Amino acid sequence: MHLLTIESTCDETAAAVISGEGDVLGAALASQEELHRQFRGVVPELAARAHVERILPVIDQALRQAGLDSAAIDAIAVANAPGLAGSLLVGLTAAKMLSVAWGKPLLAVNHLHAHIYACRMAAGRDIYPCVGLVVSGGHTTLYDCAGPLELTTLGGTIDDAAGEAFDKVAAMVGLPYPGGPEVSRAAAGGDPARYAFPRSMIHEDHFNFSFSGLKTAVRYALVGPGKQDFSQLELTPTELADLCASFEQAVVDCLVAKSRKAVRHTGHGRLCVGGGVAANRRFREAMQQAADSDGFELLVAPPELCTDNAVMGAIALEKLRRGDYADLELDIEAGLVR
Ligand code: KG4
Ligand code: ZN
Numbered sequence: 390m391h392l393l394t395i396e397s398t399c400d401e402t403a404a405a406v407i408s409g410e411g412d413v414l415g416a417a418l419a420s421q422e423e424l425h426r427q428f429r430g431v432v433p434e435l436a437a438r439a440h441v442e443r444i445l446p447v448i449d450q451a452l453r454q455a456g457l458d459s460a461a462i463d464a465i466a467v468a469n470a471p472g473l474a475g476s477l478l479v480g481l482t483a484a485k486m487l488s489v490a491w492g493k494p495l496l497a498v499n500h501l502h503a504h505i506y507a508c509r510m511a512a513g514r515d516i517y518p519c520v521g522l523v524v525s526g527g528h529t530t531l532y533d534c535a536g537p538l539e540l541t542t543l544g545g546t547i548d549d550a551a552g553e554a555f556d557k558v559a560a561m562v563g564l565p566y567p568g569g570p571e572v573s574r575a576a577a578g579g580d581p582a583r584y585a586f587p588r589s590m591i592h593e594d595h596f597n598f599s600f601s602g603l604k605t606a607v608r609y610a611l612v613g614p615g616k617q618d619f620s621q622l623e624l625t626p627t628e629l630a631d632l633c634a635s636f637e638q639a640v641v642d643c644l645v646a647k648s649r650k651a652v653r654h655t656g657h658g659r660l661c662v663g664g665g666v667a668a669n670r671r672f673r674e675a676m677q678q679a680a681d682s683d684g685f686e687l688l689v690a691p692p693e694l695c696t697d698n699a700v701m702g703a704i705a706l707e708k709l710r711r712g713d714y715a716d717l718e719l720d721i722e723a724g725l726v727r
Contacts, residue, residue: 391455392709393462393487394702395448397480398472398500399527400424400431402443403699406455406462407706411510415454416700419443422567429560429568431526437475444483451699459491466496466705468503469715470722471527477721485717496705497715500697501528502540504663506704507690509537516661516688520651524644524672525664525697526552526567531596531651534661537707543651544596551640552666554600558607558636561619562629572633573669579627579634581671584610586639591646596654598647603639607632641672645679652685659686663701668692 390409397403400422406415421439425431452458467484469477488495505521521532521540529552530545549557552569559568564575586606589599610632611622624632644666652660660680666672667689680687694700708714 391457391462392496392703392706393448393451393465394498394699394705395444395465395467395480395484396500396697396699396702397440397444397476398468399476399697400436400439401697402440402447403697404448404451405699405702406451406457407700407703409706411513411703411706413510413700413703414457415451416698417447417450417454418698419447426566429566430556431473433473433475436473437479440476440479444479448483448487459487462491462493464494464496464705464709465491466498466702466708468498468500468702469719470497470499471724472500472721474721474723477723481719481721485719489717495715495717495719496708496713497719498702498705501530502538503701503704504690505532505534505540505661506537507663507694507698507701508661508688510700510703511691511694512688516659518655518657519659519661519688520648520655520657522644522648522660522662522667523664524551524662524666526550526556528664529598529600529644531647533651533655533657537704543654544598544647546598546600548599548601549604551598551600551644552664554604554640555666557604558633561608561611562622562624562632563619567665569666569669572637573671575629576633576637576671577630579630579632581634581638583631584635586635588639588642588646591643596647596651598643600640600643603636607636637669637671641669641675644672645675648676649679649683652683659688662687662689663695665696668695
């Protein structure tokens with residue numbers, strides 16, 4: 390039994406070949422980081438065009454790595470929600486085309502559920518039930534996960550995603566895209582208590598997040614209220630480090646506080662984290678401390694499975710086992726899909 394998985398929800402074109410036992414036999418990924426860097430963010434039109442160029446070579450590469458041809462593939466899984474419409478359409482169209490050409494069934498993957506399943510792939514064992522946290526460039530969402538496909542949303546961001554806040558702060562201080570790793574690097578050795586940035590809604594009794602006030606507070610700290618021009622900004626290395634560390638700490642504090650609350654609320658005793666921001670070192674350390682002191686198990690996807698990839702599309706094996714196939718009418722769902 391072999392599954393081909395396709396991922397093109399945002400700016401990574403990826404494909405993987407997964408065995409029925411969940412072993413990764415081949416995995417290929419083409420990143421568009423270089424393409425979007427000059428714009429300090431993903432440009433949807435460019436992303437879609439780049440996916441068109443890359444999707445078939447990436448699929449071919451994954452198959453070659455696995456040493457398999459199309460005859461050995463039993464089903465094709467594709468992330469059809471959520472993401473950028475143009476990007477999603479490229480992956481979905483490729484998957485449908487191969488499904489028809491090869492005569493293999495199609496499976497739909499929810500990209501957010503897959504981000505949590507990345508922990509299942511890394512652990513190599515069952516991780517459910519658990520609390521799931523997806524913390525990426527597009528989402529910051531907490532789930533009660535009864536099973537891999539049985540997710541209930543506990544809460545999420547009401548404005549910016551955590552990764553988006555990292556990317557925007559990076560742009561303010563002149564660091565390249567994607568901003569998360571850059572801000573994190575700049576924060577090393579900085580004083581996380583130098584700037585008293587807000588931790589919105591941290592003590593409120595729900596599981597939602599808000600990062601736009603934090604972003605505004607960083608802007609005020611840099612150029613003052615009501616100003617948008619960052620071109621004259623001159624920060625000493627210490628100021629930059631302190632600002633980045635203080636910002637990073639504020640994001641991490643919110644993520645840790647609400648996740649702890651969710652673990653207590655569900656009683657699951659396990660937290661599984663996926664999405665690009667989960668690659669953040671300060672985040673990992675703080676969450677581990679919380680897990681140790683509260684006594685829950687913490688699973689964070691390894692960095693290469695935190696950011697977008699096709700390996701996490703192995704979640705489709707769960708659908709395959711249940712015979713939960715998609716038909717050729719399958720559409721994308723670009724917007725917020727819980
Ligand atoms: O999961 P992902 O690859 O794509 C989405 O589905 O959004 O996440 C990308 C996001 C970007 O906003 C990036 O800045 C952020 O994850 N990110 C990080 C780190 N590495 C990536 N944020 C903070 N610290 C990091 N080390
Ligand atoms: Zn993602």
